[in-house]
Amino acid sequence: MTTTSALRDPAAGTPALDAARPMIRFKGISKAFGSLTVLDNLDLDIAPAEKVALIGPSGSGKSTLLRVLMTLERPDTGSIEIDGAPLWHMPGKGGAKNGGLVPADAGHLREMRKNVGMVFQQFNLFPHMTVLRNVTEAPVHVLGIGKDEAEARARDLLELVGLRDKLGHYPAQLSGGQQQRVAIARALAMRPRVMLFDEVTSALDPETVGEVLNVIRKLAEEHNLTMLMVTHQMGFAREFADRVCFFYQGRICEQGPPDQLFNHPREERTQAFLRAVLES
Amino acid sequence: MIWDWDYAFAVAPKLLDALIVTVQAALAGFAIALVLGLLIALARRSRFLWLSLPVAGAAEFIRSTPLLVQLYFLFFVMPGFGFQMSPFLTGVIGLGLHYATYTAEVYRAGLDAVPRGQWEASVALDFSPFHTLRAIILPQALPPVIPVLGNYLIAIFKDTPLLSAITVLEMMQVAKIEGSETFQYLEPLTIVGLLFLIVSLISALLIGRLERHLGTLRRT
Ligand SMILES: Nc1ncnc2c1ncn2[C@@H]1O[C@H](COP(=O)(O)OP(=O)(O)OP(=O)(O)O)[C@@H](O)[C@H]1O
Ligand SMILES: [Mg+2]
Numbered sequence: 001m002t003t004t005s006a007l008r009d010p011a012a013g014t015p016a017l018d019a020a021r022p023m024i025r026f027k028g029i030s031k032a033f034g035s036l037t038v039l040d041n042l043d044l045d046i047a048p049a050e051k052v053a054l055i056g057p058s059g060s061g062k063s064t065l066l067r068v069l070m071t072l073e074r075p076d077t078g079s080i081e082i083d084g085a086p087l088w089h090m091p092g093k094g095g096a097k098n099g100g101l102v103p104a105d106a107g108h109l110r111e112m113r114k115n116v117g118m119v120f121q122q123f124n125l126f127p128h129m130t131v132l133r134n135v136t137e138a139p140v141h142v143l144g145i146g147k148d149e150a151e152a153r154a155r156d157l158l159e160l161v162g163l164r165d166k167l168g169h170y171p172a173q174l175s176g177g178q179q180q181r182v183a184i185a186r187a188l189a190m191r192p193r194v195m196l197f198d199e200v201t202s203a204l205d206p207e208t209v210g211e212v213l214n215v216i217r218k219l220a221e222e223h224n225l226t227m228l229m230v231t232h233q234m235g236f237a238r239e240f241a242d243r244v245c246f247f248y249q250g251r252i253c254e255q256g257p258p259d260q261l262f263n264h265p266r267e268e269r270t271q272a273f274l275r276a277v278l279e280s
Numbered sequence: 281m282i283w284d285w286d287y288a289f290a291v292a293p294k295l296l297d298a299l300i301v302t303v304q305a306a307l308a309g310f311a312i313a314l315v316l317g318l319l320i321a322l323a324r325r326s327r328f329l330w331l332s333l334p335v336a337g338a339a340e341f342i343r344s345t346p347l348l349v350q351l352y353f354l355f356f357v358m359p360g361f362g363f364q365m366s367p368f369l370t371g372v373i374g375l376g377l378h379y380a381t382y383t384a385e386v387y388r389a390g391l392d393a394v395p396r397g398q399w400e401a402s403v404a405l406d407f408s409p410f411h412t413l414r415a416i417i418l419p420q421a422l423p424p425v426i427p428v429l430g431n432y433l434i435a436i437f438k439d440t441p442l443l444s445a446i447t448v449l450e451m452m453q454v455a456k457i458e459g460s461e462t463f464q465y466l467e468p469l470t471i472v473g474l475l476f477l478i479v480s481l482i483s484a485l486l487i488g489r490l491e492r493h494l495g496t497l498r499r500t
Contacts (some may be wrong), residue, residue: 070404110406118404124397128419137415138405190405 021084023048023226024069024194029078031064031250038064039075040250048083048193051220051227053237053258056247057273062230065247066196069228070118071109082194087112114142117187118196121203123179125171125186131158132167135186143190150189157185161215177208181215188219195219197229209233216240234277238262246270281466288467291458295471298454303479305372305450306437312376313432317383321391322413324384343381348442350374355446371443371450379436386428390421423494430487434480451475 022045031039038061046052054062067073069080071087080087089101090108104112126134135154139145145153158164161181171179180200187195197216201209213236220227220240231237237244238258245255246267254267265271323335342350351374355367365373394417402412441452455468 070400072400072403110408113403113406116404120397120401120404122395122397124395124401126398126401126416138407141411141415142406142408187404 022046022081023050023083024228025079025081026065026069027079027081029065029068029075029080031061031068031073031075038250039068041078042251044245044252046226046228049224049226051240051242052229053241053244054228054230054247055232055234055237055244055273056253060247061250062247063198066118066198066228066230069194070116070196071113082112082115085112114190115192116194116196117190117192118198119180119183119187119200121199123171123176123183123203125179125183127171129170130167131163131169131171131174131182134171134182135189138186139189153189154185157188158182160188160218161185162211175208176204177211180204180208180212184212184215184219192225194226194228197227197231199230199232202232232277234262234274246273248273284464284467287462287464288471291455291468292471294454294458295451295468295475298449298451299475299479301368301448302437302440302450305368305375305440305443305448306433308372309375309379309436310433312372313379313383313436314429316376316380318387320380320384321387324388325391339381339384342378347374347378347439348445350378351442351446367443367446367448370446371440371448374446375436375439375443379432382435383429383432386425386432387421390425391417393424394420426494427487427491430483430490434483434487437479437483438476 024044024046026042026044029039029042030037038059040061042061042065044065054065056062064073068075069087075088079089086101086104087109088104090104092100092102126137129137132151132154135157136147136150139150139153140147155164155167158167161184163178163181163185166174166178166182171182174182184200200216201212204212213233216227216229217240219225229237229240241258243255244258244261245252246261246265246269247253248269254261254265254270261270262274265274320335320339324332324339326332351371354365354370354374358365358370398416398420399412402416407416440450443450444453444456447453451472455465455472458468459465
């Protein structure tokens, strides 16, 4: 495997990687906004380095699942584990005495978040910072690495996404596709073990979608990252994903390898959804 | 009534001295309003209700009662609770507190204009709440509202005559004292008006410049 020095390889350096232990485990996750149930007792395990595509109709809870994992939303019930460690809970002060876990505090969440990076539909780059600064800000201020090292890392990553020549530009001076590639580099600079992509090409002009997908393709092929991607691009989901999950009303209605899910969907809802998407 | 130049030249130096007091009070009050206003705006956004609700209530109360009443309260009532301050300090605190509730609204508009995605990206990158504010949110929220904040400096300046009610020797107070001694009010009051005009014009000019400067900054 060819690994750019800018990225760490999560499998290497973990001597006894427990093949049975999922990288991410959602257990009984429910989330409601008012009376609207968006996630409904959802279970999902994701293996280390697995690439999972989440598809489904609008409002079925795909983004919310990513946002709960990124700690942007708090689930109402259920638990999430990242590599065996609880995300929204932590061991109580009494330890084993109370036998249990208490709701996570801000410090625990900050520690756990280091494992996860996210790329948004609207890029959300910092408009008042140059491309280089966008990519170095978090490594310097959160990880505490030196400015020189952070800049070296940023250069490698911007090389990886093909934007080595835009270091001094501001986001407003870049095209949508270029901004999104910077956003990918910015997330990677924290060396997360899990990357979340929420419809990252939906806000792009058609001619720049390809350059962003190429970067993601390259990441998927060359690195050991665990990746979750919400997408409406069935073609890309098919070639990128190890597994495709079809969401319907806050549950995973059907899942399987792309071949099976796209070519031989079992559920009627999946068939209807795919028919509707492929016709449009 | 005719304009008496000799008298005008005689009172002008005293009024200029009072102008310095006036400008000092306005600037000090403005500084308090700038800092306190930001704190109020941030407290009102807090998800801790024990913080946001009382601050919101107090700010609304102060904003909807007259500054003159607040100055009287600070000057005549607070000493009863053991808070004894000079008239000048009382005036500065009164101005700062009152106008902080206005600058807080300005800050709020600035903060609201920062897209939610900026906060979310900051969480995703694991920034501390403080770093998020300092490095990501405020640099985007403040530049657009700086001119509006500047206009409140002029507003504060124009409200300083109220401090005469609590015996601060600002321009209005000095003009009144001079006038009552000679029964000639025309000259001192005219000079006071002119001085207010001059300082306000200069401030407006500076704020306009700042605004243009920020405009060019934002375009790049
Ligand atoms: N903060 C919120 N407050 C209220 N309702 C919300 C909030 N966030 C999401 N929702 C609602 O929850 C539902 C599920 O949202 P979610 O974004 O997870 O769907 P999705 O599967 O990503 O859909 P899409 O394909 O349109 O992005 C939607 O109906 C949405 O309006
Ligand atoms: Mg969505």
